[in-house]
Amino acid sequence: MSRIEAGLYQLGRLDRLAAQDTSVHRLDPRAKVVTTLVFLGCVVSFGKYQVLPLLPFMIFPIVLATDGRVPLGYLARKLLYVAPFALVIGMFNPVLDRAALAEIDGIAISGGWVSFISILLRFALTTSAALVLIGTTSFNGVCMALERLGAPDVFATQLLLLYRYIFVLGEEAASMTRARAVRSFGGRGMGLHVYASMLGHLLFRTYDRANRVYRSMLSRGFDGQIRIARPLRLGGRDVIFTLAWSTIFVLFRVFNVPLLLGQAVTKVIA
């Protein structure tokens, strides 16, 4: 299997997870989207040297993944895939920012290392929350929710079509790659200019495809707005879900829970 096909298969896996039927899946997509947005807002708004107060936020993706039967191992693997991005963003912090921030047993911890860890932690939290959201709501569910929540039509339509045609485009790319591989010998034919011409072909094919899709949409009365048939109903459960989690996030944001816990424990011991 080529890497492209493997990638498509992975995307398909997320789709199959989203097709399960659990209490989390049954929640209204809007409830999950809003809750996740509050979560992201709280996590991202911490200062750059804060690590400890981020830790309690881990319960959200973990609880949701467990209840929604999204395997934690799968999440962890996905995180590793994207981790290089976060690593690149943070990797110079320890080098550039050497001011000691704390000292543990005589070893000075520089601000750079703390902010590096903070970046990694935030990356893990936000990415896993997004993955769990899609894995329990489906990509299309998220698009639908965004549209109902007032995101511009064009935005929702773009996302819907993007997700639909990523599979078609992926298959075309995979078959081109295969066609190149069977006629390339000993690395000859695999060079950059062949690659460039393949990309060009793909671009033109995409353009043609887009034209044909648009024609078929016009043929069925498309007028610029995609109307989605599935009705959404916001029930009491959804409201409670959103309010309860959001309250927890705000509390985590305002109070440094691990610190308070630590102080409480020390007080009891003393």
Added chain:
Amino acid sequence: MSHHRVEVTDLAFSYPDGPPALDGVSFLVTHGESVALVGANGAGKSTLLMHLNGVLTPTSGVVRIGDVPVTKKTLPDIRKTVGMIFQDADDQLFMPTVYEDVAFGPMNLGLPPQDVETRVRAALEQVGALELRDRPPYRLSGGEKRAVAIATVLSMNPSMLVMDEPSSNLDPRARRRLIELLRSFEHTKIIATHDLDLALDLCERTIVMNAGRIIADGPTLQIFKDEGLLLAGGLEQPMSMQRCPSCGGMR
């Protein structure tokens, strides 16, 4: 007034970068007729079909559906009347699930939700694909995709079906099922195809195109018997009309 009538008069069309794709095409298809449109690659079949519901606008000439000429103003009505099924089902199925795709047309017609539901059910039942309703289109087989693509058009209750290569890329059984399905429709049908056996099975009348012109228009059997004509159109006789390769006799 019947919607089920297509009249094409002196139609001409050129793509911006090429010679005329259609060059003075005229014909009349009446209520309930099934017409096969055959010809070599590049003969202008698909271009002609795209004029029938106004996806392309002619350089000169007129297309009338019923008594209504195809113009910008009449497009919404024309597209309700003429159901167009495209060659590549992936172009036709662009929504996240089969259900939403079949509902796309009726929703755009502004029908109330219950009516949309009824129409979607009926259309999917008619093509035998009701159990696929919650599946995403990219997970369907070629035959299933074709069936659903037809349902997306049926749900709009068209009077006329226009199809581009409906049997391409289908395995023999899926192809047979498609032929039976199309036979069960009472719509006026115009089918562009290279599958002359399908034409022989479904269409009593055939139009042969070559280089943007109509070179023959008549009863299917009569046209397919004329080997010289077929050759001129870049075609050959359907398998079922050729002599048996092992004994030399007719089937």
